[in-house]
Amino acid sequence: MEHELHQLFDPESSTFTYLLVDLPTREAVVVDSVDHLLERDLGVVRRLGLTVRYVVETHAHADHVTGAGLLQQRTGAQAATPFKCGISRADIQLAHGDTLRFGASEEILAIHTPGHTSGSTSYRWRNHVLTGDTLLIDGCGRTDFQSGDAGSLYDSVHERLFTLPEDTRVWPAHDYKGNTVSTIGHEKRHNARLAGRDRTAFIELMANLKLPRPKLIDIALPANMLLGIPHAA
Amino acid sequence: MEHELHQLFDPESSTFTYLLVDLPTREAVVVDSVDHLLERDLGVVRRLGLTVRYVVETHAHADHVTGAGLLQQRTGAQAATPFKCGISRADIQLAHGDTLRFGASEEILAIHTPGHTSGSTSYRWRNHVLTGDTLLIDGCGRTDFQSGDAGSLYDSVHERLFTLPEDTRVWPAHDYKGNTVSTIGHEKRHNARLAGRDRTAFIELMANLKLPRPKLIDIALPANMLLGIPHAA
Numbered sequence: 001m002e003h004e005l006h007q008l009f010d011p012e013s014s015t016f017t018y019l020l021v022d023l024p025t026r027e028a029v030v031v032d033s034v035d036h037l038l039e040r041d042l043g044v045v046r047r048l049g050l051t052v053r054y055v056v057e058t059h060a061h062a063d064h065v066t067g068a069g070l071l072q073q074r075t076g077a078q079a080a081t082p083f084k085c086g087i088s089r090a091d092i093q094l095a096h097g098d099t100l101r102f103g104a105s106e107e108i109l110a111i112h113t114p115g116h117t118s119g120s121t122s123y124r125w126r127n128h129v130l131t132g133d134t135l136l137i138d139g140c141g142r143t144d145f146q147s148g149d150a151g152s153l154y155d156s157v158h159e160r161l162f163t164l165p166e167d168t169r170v171w172p173a174h175d176y177k178g179n180t181v182s183t184i185g186h187e188k189r190h191n192a193r194l195a196g197r198d199r200t201a202f203i204e205l206m207a208n209l210k211l212p213r214p215k216l217i218d219i220a221l222p223a224n225m226l227l228g229i230p231h232a233a
Numbered sequence: 234m235e236h237e238l239h240q241l242f243d244p245e246s247s248t249f250t251y252l253l254v255d256l257p258t259r260e261a262v263v264v265d266s267v268d269h270l271l272e273r274d275l276g277v278v279r280r281l282g283l284t285v286r287y288v289v290e291t292h293a294h295a296d297h298v299t300g301a302g303l304l305q306q307r308t309g310a311q312a313a314t315p316f317k318c319g320i321s322r323a324d325i326q327l328a329h330g331d332t333l334r335f336g337a338s339e340e341i342l343a344i345h346t347p348g349h350t351s352g353s354t355s356y357r358w359r360n361h362v363l364t365g366d367t368l369l370i371d372g373c374g375r376t377d378f379q380s381g382d383a384g385s386l387y388d389s390v391h392e393r394l395f396t397l398p399e400d401t402r403v404w405p406a407h408d409y410k411g412n413t414v415s416t417i418g419h420e421k422r423h424n425a426r427l428a429g430r431d432r433t434a435f436i437e438l439m440a441n442l443k444l445p446r447p448k449l450i451d452i453a454l455p456a457n458m459l460l461g462i463p464h465a466a
Binding site: 004006007008009011037040043044046047048049137167169178179180181182183185186 | 244282
């Protein structure tokens with residue numbers, strides 16, 4: 001009863017936003033928000049009586065515009081983004097191994113997991129890991145644009161995520177099939193792309209996906225480099 | 234870290250399904266499942282390595298077919314429904330004040346909250362209350378069909394839900410606006426239909442909503458009286 005993790009879903013971009021809550025102090029952290037859902041997010045914060053300490057990004061998204069800058073303005077929270085994403089407007093630049101503290105004694109650990117993008121970072125909190133577009137449920141993020149690299153993603157997942165305790169809850173940034181949560185143990189054994197496939201075979205698989213260019217990339221990426229508030233640049 | 238509440242959403246009927254989990258024993262309870270999302274629910278259960286003890290209904294739904302009977306068959310869980318709903322195929326008939334025990338020492342309390350239907354029941358677990366269609370976020374269930382009664386709903390909410398601790402998390406069976414969770418304190422002060430309105434004014438409001446007949450009622454209701462497996466009748 002000391003903490004809560006809330007998962008919110010954007011049906012338009014299939015993006016999950018997460019709210020990590022320390023109950024005794026009512027302090028919260030928002031991860032991967034979406035700009036057009038600002039009022040939804042502020043509604044949850046208001047109903048639960050929370051104070052947002054940090055708005056955090058797993059990477060510079062190509063498929064939706066972040067709500068981080070708007071939340072930063074509306075709640076007074078500090079924005080924290082991975083150092084290697086180069087989002088210079090953020091208040092805090094997170095490197096591998098850095099921690100964000102909130103609440104009475106909560107600690108979020110930044111785990112640099114490059115591959116989907118070179119800056120992509122996962123966040124571990126208690127028995128949870130928020131994996132962004134690095135590790136998805138039964139899949140993984142694409143690696144064919146925006147500094148993506150299949151070999152790096154393979155190494156990140158195998159060396160830095162699959163080494164977490166088996167029971168760790170995996171909370172991805174997206175799901176397109178109605179899934180919500182998985183565990184490290186299950187993904188290690190059953191992930192359709194990453195389980196039982198060696199590095200070379202994985203790189204070959206990712207090179208041949210032939211995915212269409214993300215529809216929103218030309219709008220979302222420059223906006224997200226400015227925390228989603230381009231007009232304030 | 235001892236327990237988890239998972240909220241799952243059906244975009245088709247805007248129904249929330251809940252999964253209550255006792256982590257030490259990995260035992261779980263599913264509340265208000267949807268038949269066509271059986272594989273989604275079994276997927277979460279499998280990924281988290283859970284054993285489902287009970288499948289529970291808040292009432293006999295008119296807008297979707299329950300997955301309770303299918304989950305009962307596939308997982309070996311017992312089905313528990315409110316006694317006053319008359320769903321005779323259920324293994325357990327819950328009256329007001331009855332409890333369901335699962336995990337090491339988890340206890341779910343049945344709170345009879347008639348109004349949306351005469352059998353409608355809310356479930357309290359730890360600092361959570363699952364309110365079915367009785368209390369929604371910033372609203373409430375309709376009371377104009379299927380043994381509904383606006384006065385009863387008003388009394389149920391004011392006497393049996395708004396008397397819970399203010400911080401109690403409110404988890405409804407539906408939301409149509411992207412909301413996911415609220416608190417008793419917030420609904421008591423801000424619920425658009427129930428806050429600051431006396432019983433007579435509420436009954437009048439509900440009598441004049443002029444809502445269309447639910448599209449699925451003629452299919453869903455008879456099916457749900459048989460736990461969603463009519464062909465097995």
